[in-house]
Amino acid sequence: MKKTKPSLARTMLTSIRNRKGRPDERITSETADGVMTVASYNVHKCVGVDGRFDPERIIDVIQEIRPDVIALQEADQRFGERSGLLDLNRLRLETGLLPVPVVAGPKSHGWRGNVLLFREGIVRDVHQVALPGLEPRGALVAEIDLEGRAGLRVIAAHLGLLRWARRQQADVILELLQRRAERPTLLMGDFNEWRLGPGSALTRLEPVFGPLPPPLPSFPARLPVLSLDRIMANRVGLIADLSVHDTPLARLASDHLPLTARIDLSKVSLSKVED
Numbered sequence: 001m002k003k004t005k006p007s008l009a010r011t012m013l014t015s016i017r018n019r020k021g022r023p024d025e026r027i028t029s030e031t032a033d034g035v036m037t038v039a040s041y042n043v044h045k046c047v048g049v050d051g052r053f054d055p056e057r058i059i060d061v062i063q064e065i066r067p068d069v070i071a072l073q074e075a076d077q078r079f080g081e082r083s084g085l086l087d088l089n090r091l092r093l094e095t096g097l098l099p100v101p102v103v104a105g106p107k108s109h110g111w112r113g114n115v116l117l118f119r120e121g122i123v124r125d126v127h128q129v130a131l132p133g134l135e136p137r138g139a140l141v142a143e144i145d146l147e148g149r150a151g152l153r154v155i156a157a158h159l160g161l162l163r164w165a166r167r168q169q170a171d172v173i174l175e176l177l178q179r180r181a182e183r184p185t186l187l188m189g190d191f192n193e194w195r196l197g198p199g200s201a202l203t204r205l206e207p208v209f210g211p212l213p214p215p216l217p218s219f220p221a222r223l224p225v226l227s228l229d230r231i232m233a234n235r236v237g238l239i240a241d242l243s244v245h246d247t248p249l250a251r252l253a254s255d256h257l258p259l260t261a262r263i264d265l266s267k268v269s270l271s272k273v274e275d
Helices: 008-021 055-065 088-095 163-178 201-209 248-253
Strands: 035-042 069-073 115-118 122-131 137-145 151-158 185-190 229-233 239-244 259-264
Touching (some): 035 055, 069 151, 122 163, 151 163, 163 201, 201 229
Parallel strands (some): 151 185
Antiparallel strands (some): 122 137
């Protein structure tokens, strides 16, 4: 049987056909033993598809997901003092999530709009990466020690709108990993890459992260047809399940739907590496 190659048109048509089957109930996830939930969510500066600025809706969507680790993009203002837009105290009280510390402006939540939050573990190292391009893009690299297990490296990134910039940004991420100890690594964020197959700038990541995972449309939120948001790993089987968090509230709160993944922690504990 001939293998079907990924196609943007095919992905869009599948998403449109499935739109009537989108759930109307609140979806939540429960973390089982040996499984961790991670997510990536472009919060669009807390402005929903109705044009209303409402950070509380974003926190409510995060509560729906119940992640152990979540990467947020566009969580700070783009210009000026780059002030953070979320109530991090409320987020901590209601979800137990704490931000990975960064060196940024006094009013910023994260690094160039990227915020990485985690529930359990110890953050041993955080590296802020300025990505090349015409736009102020960046990535956060955090080494998180999970209780009773080896460390997990998480890279939260927001890539640019220009194709040539995305290629250069992917190369910078790979170069960074080459200079660090090899260990289980998750890469997630809004990669702004709608192309599939050989035309995708993300194929540059395949030497480390393997074949790109199947595209899951997450943008625009009301009728997603483009797979701009991605979660990938450098271990086969580390990602046990990948899905789009598609609920009525998520369709309203931002122009992106969150992408979630279940992580098989046995794949982390099998590969303990010391820096």
